[in-house]
Amino acid sequence: MRWAIILTTVLFAALLLGCAAEKGAIEPLETPEEKASNIHANPITEWNDEQTMPDIDPTAFVHPYATVIGDVHIGKYVCISPHASVRGDEGMPIYVGDYSNIQDCVVIHALETRDAEGNPIEKNLVVGDDGKKYAVYIADHVSLAHQSQVHGPAYVGSGTFIGMQALVFKAKVGKNCVIEPGAKVIGVTIPDGRYVPAGMAVTNQSVADNLPEITEDYPFKHTNEAVVHVNIELAKGYNAMFGGESTEGTEGEGGH
Template sequence: EGQPIHIGNGSNVQDFVMLHALETFAQGKLVEKNLVTVDGKKYAVYVGSNVSLAHQSQVHGPAAVGDNTFVGMQALVFKAVVGKNVVIEPGAKVIGVTIADGRYVPAGKTIAAQSDADALPEITGDYPFAKLNEGVLHVNHEFADGYLAASGSAGSHASSPAPGGGSGH
């Protein structure tokens, strides 16, 4: 099994999300090809801060998902690096490529060639899901704050994240 798996602060991991990775140690040695490097550190799976992993999405390492990114329902990220501020719409598959910051992957589309990844459209103001991740995070942060208040716990979602660094319902 691959390790370590990192989930950044403020991220939202929904029901039935799968985070998994290929073997990172074999016969006592590091398997470099099954790791991604983020800020000089190696990970089997890296999920940045303020990322939403929607219901039944999968991130299978080696993989990295950049900050402020939305991974839609039943989407797959496998052996890929996804930039910051990206939207992967429901049912899309990102396999073996790097997605640049500020792009989106249309629903149901499979991106498995770097030339296709490089041709993905940029997120602009008229893109209907441009602010989707902000809305999802807001709702789930409010939910976490309400849960903490109802349970009598001190703090907020930012200072007392759910196990694994995320919050959600």
């Protein structure tokens, strides 16, 4: 008699568990995609009462292990590599221009651009090439190499290469510049066509104004063009592999 009671209890418990599992499968509270999505809106906060989804061109590629959040624009054929983070939830908006690339473990983020009343914090904004204001503006044909950081307010001009583990913070970097690996650019404006030697920290405008010019014999003069080309091909290839949009020809691929 005791065994019959135990068996009945076990069967009843198994039936309840089965029903619960079946109900959970039919009415999930959250799908796996929602739980693990790497592209999503910013949260509502005291300084921002609107949620914005990233605006990503269909020809761009965002790796599943990269993260793009909030008020972010990603242009044509941009390639965003694994573990990169583009986070438009504090400082916003963030703009990444056409044919640029954001490599492994790059961080793009910014200081708060609105106060608790929703008013813009002008000192934390930069003016983009389109005349609009941004927390971070990355122009076309820019390369952000592995583990580099661009922390707004920041502007990076077209054709510029930001080297591995370099930092740009509260700064403007001009067109066709090279920030060599490990260099730091903080609170200054780098003129067009200059380079910052590896490991150097530029925090004084007079130093920035006297940085060396990029000449024909500069060894990294054409590095960015090659890197941009490779990453456009990667964006097209990964999109084809993952079922996204890819085209044979790429108008405007050349650097500036």
